[in-house]
Structure formats: structure tokens, C-alpha cells
Amino acid sequence: MISLDHITKSFNGNEVIHDLSLEIPQGKTVVLIGPSGCGKSTLLRLMVGLLWPEKGNISIFQEHLTKNNIENLRQQVGFVLQDGGLFPHMTALQNMRLMADYLQHDPQKTEYRIHELCELTHISSDQLKRYPSELSGGQVQRVALMRALMLDPEILFLDEPLGALDPLNRVSLQEEMKTIFSQLGKTVVLVTHDMGEAASLADLIVIMKDGYLLQYDTLSNLSAQPADPFVTEFINAQRKPWQQLEDQIK
């Protein structure tokens, strides 16, 4: 579905992605994870042409990304930013409808789709009349997800979608997203630094460090057969609070 072929990317002469290759299969949820500065968000931005690599090719739906086809391809994928990226001058509803109306889709179908997505994400039509500044963080992310799903894209990209939420909202929205992803059966690429989130949502996990892909596998394989000591270290570091708690209980 998405294929990255020997990608290199630098900022101001500093190489931040080194000769990285990656295949993302259709219908799977793939989580890109790693410490801050590992290049995971950069990789995500490369996949939608917000950034362009110096070397290597990226293809979506077997089509090479170029500056010419990027706008067309973007209309076939959904993208959710960390803070939602909702346009503050539009209501939640206007944010959702923007692309459908711009592309002059049948209004009736658009209405139906909105209704469908409201049920999926538990947003009321009353909340849709509000401006982003009048919504809670969790509601903003739900609306952002609905906006991304509006045109029924094959692929959904999410850049730390839960990163700005408080822990309680985080857990509940994480559970909801898990349900939504499994209901929709779409290809999902999600960036996070939270191992718990990755463990809960991912079919496959990409562990990155300093611009290198360390390992790309299922969670159980990452635990059982780590390709690098950092993989174990990273997984365990994030488990620590729980482990300490378990130890105390014992």
C-alpha cells in the first residue's frame, strides 16, 4: 500500500533519515515509535509530501509521489495532526465538509457521511455547530478524525493524535480509536512515543532511533527477538511504572 525505498532526508545539511526502506501492507495498523528526534514524524510527513526526500522513492497505491500528483493523492488519504489542525475560523461541521464541498460532492451523500461519522466517533450534531475554540481537546481530535475520514480514504495517517490529551481522555479515546480502526479496516500509519498506545493499537510496530529503522515487527516478536539492545531498552523503559507497581503488589 505504501512503500518507502531507500529514503534519505536532511535538514540544513544534517541527515535525519538514513537510507530507510519500509513497506506498509494494506489494512494493517502500523505504529512508528521511538524517542524524540528519531525521525518518526519526519517519516510521516515524507509519506504525504509535506517534506520531500533527497534520495529514494515513496509510492502510495503503487504511484510514485511527485509534486504533480501529490494534491490528488492527498485527497485520497486522511491526516490527523497532534493538535487536530482544525481551522479556527470554521465550525467543526465546516471543517468536516470543507473538502467534500470543495470537490463538489453530492450534498446528500455528504450529509449521510457526516451522520455516519458522528455515530462512529460519538460526536453530536450540536457539537458540530461549535468552533474549535469551543470544543474540548478530545472533541477536537474526534472532529479531526472525522475530517480525515470524510472522503472515505484508503489510508489514515495520524501524528501523535493523543499527544495533547490528558491521561483519562487519552485512554478512552485510544480505546475508541482501536474500535474505529478495526471497524473500518483501513491502512493506518500512526506516530507516537507511547509504548502503551503502540501496544494497544498496532498490528506492526516500527522502532526508530536517530533516523534509522531498528526493527519492524509485531509486538510479541519485538519482545521475543529484539534486533538491537535499544529495542528491549525502549520497550522496558516504558513499562517501568507498571512493573514497579506489580513488584510492589507481589
Add this chain to the structure above:
Amino acid sequence: MKYLILYLTAFCLGTLPICAESNLELQIGSKKFTESVILSEVITQHLQSNGVKAVHKDQLGGTRLLWKALVQGELDIYPDYTGTIIYEILQGEDISSDADIKVALARYGVSMTEPLGFNNTYALGVSPSTARKFSLKKISDLSQHPELRFGFTNEFMDREDGWPSFRDHYQLPQTSVRGLDHDLAYKGLEAGSIDLIDLYSTDAEIAYYQLSVLEDDKNYFPDYRAVILYRTDLLDREPQVQTYLNQLSGIVSETEMIKMNSDVKLDGKSEPEVAQDFLNVKFNTLSEIEISTRLSRLISTTREHLFLVCISLGAAILVAIPLGIWGAKNATLGQVILSIVGIIQTIPSLALLVFMIPLLGIGGPPALVALFLYSLLPIVRNTLSGLTGIPLDIQESARVLGLPASARLRLIEIPLATRSILAGIKTSAVINVGTATLGALIGAGGYGQPILTGIRLDDTSLILEGAIPAAVLALLVQWSFDFAERTLLSPGLQTKQETSS
């Protein structure tokens, strides 16, 4: 955004129909001092009473401006003085007689009448107390008192026969010399902030303030006999005009001129009235003059002012917003654009107006262009900063939806920059309302007209007649933009008074 444009277009079009102007009338100009206004009024009424269509463009500015306007055909007629013609207009040419002047003027397509009668030369005056204290009688007495502070008209400071060569002629030691407006000079002298000023010998104030005029004992000042300058091609267009102009030669004595100046400046009569009285005595004609009421003046100055502000601001908006957008898309270009409009902003407004005259003549067009140029910077800068200030995640979010650049601009970027753009337009508009008062200096009218006349006649109520409406207009502009902001700006961007439920 479309509402913004619609709103402003409607605002501007509303004032358009008033710009129609007839070019068939003879244009008679005057400088911005009372005597010149009276003489031009005499000329205008005399022509009118003989059936010639003529209009008086009063108090346009100084000699250079009037002369340029005459040579370029913006004006047909204006009165001047032989000394001014020799030493300022024909500077550097070898001229010893009126015949020489006529020959020299002919090269510019300009003709001159015989002198009107009086001689209004430069003189130097001091207050009676200063005269006593330093026992000053003659100009050469000044060389003993280097501490005296001089205040001269800007024209006298600069012109060939002015201060520098005057100082050399009399070997004067004074160094404290300021340039200031003639009408303000009397005030300065009375207040004691200066000790000596230059005068015109027919000034009404000499008697009023009981000034001591110092004797020109080394015969420095030349004759300043009043004459009428007119375009020679006038003889083809309106041949009879020459006869009427010549009828005015030799009929204004020095006493009569001082009396007319004093009627206006000290007794508060209007120039048209004074001119009418004079012509009535001399030719037994009674020309019709329009007595303007305060209200009718207010209406016409308001129209002129709105015309200047709306057209120049409207054009500036149409140009500056695209410039700002352009600059926001390309940082280098943005810097270049900002530098250029920034430099324009630093040109003194009076200088800019004068630069415009060779290109656009006098009246509305040069004022409009100058105001347009001054309105650019705030709008360009605010458009640019409004667009570049949009948070990165919002910009990414718009791109990643797959919206093309033009649609991003229209649907996302411009609406988000609206507050900043409106603030820029508001700043421009308020500055524009103030600067437009300077339009009166080049015949564009507006609230500057009563202010200018008020300063000249030392009439506070007349100054306020221009200053108050200008202030009110600035406030109205402010309010209308605050209203526009509330109407145009998305509720999602307005600062919330109440917390969301």
C-alpha cells in the same frame, strides 16, 4: 474576503460621482497668502463680469508650484511680482528691464501684463520695543547686534535674492535664523520668540502690530511690482481676455492694496467681498459672488476629503493586499517589497506632493497618488505578517487535505489573516484622513482648505472647521473598521467574552 471587497468597493463607489470637473473654465491660481488670493479674486470676478468663464483655484502653494502649473497648462492665469519672476522663476538669467522679462517668459509660452500699480517689496520689521532697545532704524544697524534672532519665510531663506545674498550684502553677523510660515512669523514676533522677520511692504499687519520697518539703506531689495502672468495660448482660445487683463494694469495703488489686505486679515471680510467692492469702485460693476455658508463649505470639503480618502485607500487596498500575499509566499521578495513601501513612507508628504506636480499637475490626481503611496505600507505589512503568522500546524493541515494553493489562500489563509489585514487598512485609513488635509496645498480641497485659510487669516474657528471634521472622520473610520471586524471576522476567531458552555 469577498464581503470585505464588496464592502470596500461600495464604500468607494459611493463617493465617485463628485469628481466630474469642467475644463472649459479658465483656471486662475493664487499663492497661499492673502494678497495673492485677493488679486486672483479680482482677476476672476473681473473676467466673470465680462462674461468669461473663470474659476479661482485659491491658495495652491508657493511660487514654484504655481509657475509649474502655469507652464504645464494646469493654470491659465496667476498674479506674481517682478522681483519674484526675476530672482526665482528666471533665476540666473541676465535681466534688466520688463522687456527682458517678457522675452524670457515667452520661451515658456507665458505672457505678462503691465504692472498693476503697487510695489510689494520685501522689508525687515522688528517690534517697537526691540527697535527702541537696540535703537534700530536702518538695516545696517543690525550688524552691531549679532544676538538678534531672525525668523524668515522659507521662500526668503532659499531664493537667490533672499537671506544668503542679503547677509553678504549687509555683512550681517547673525547666526540664529529660522525658517517659518509668514503668517506665523507675526505671532512669533509678538510672543518674543524671534526678534526680526521679513515682511511684505503691503502687509496689513505692519500697521496692526505697529512694527518698525527698517530702512533698506544699502538698496538691497529689488522692486516687487505686481503683474499678471498668463499662458500666451490664451490669446488663441479667448482673445478678449487680454483686453480685460490689461484693464487691471495700473489701477491698484499701494494704499489700496494695504487696505484690501487689512479688510481681509484684520476685519474678517472674505476675499470675494473685498474684490467685489474694489471692482465696484473701479469699474462700477457688481459681480455676483457666492457667499458660502459654513454648512455649504463643510459639505463641499467633506465631499472632497472623502473623495481623496476613499479613492486612494481603495486603490491602495487593491494593490497592497496582493503585494502582501506575494511577499508572504516568497521571503526575499517580501523583504524587497517591504523595503520599497517603507522608503516611500519616509518621503516627507509635502515633498512627495511637489514631486507629483510635473507628472500629474495640480488638484486631485497628485494628491490621490501621494495618499495612495502612503497607504501602502501598513496594509502590505499587516497582510504579510497576518499570512506568515498562521500557525504551522494549520498551514500543514490545509496542505495535507489536498487543497491547491489558490484554494488554501481563499478558504484558509486570507480568512485567518483578516484581523491583521483589517488592522492594517484601519491604520492606513486613519493616517490617510490626516494626510489628506495636505491635499489643499495643491488644490485638491478637502478639510485642509479651511485649515490653510484659517492659518493664513489667523482665524481659529476656520481652522477648527477643518480640524474637527477631520478628527470626527478619523473616529468614524475607526468605528466602521471595528464594525467591519465584527461582521467579517469568523466568530471562531473573535475573542470570547463568555466561556463556552
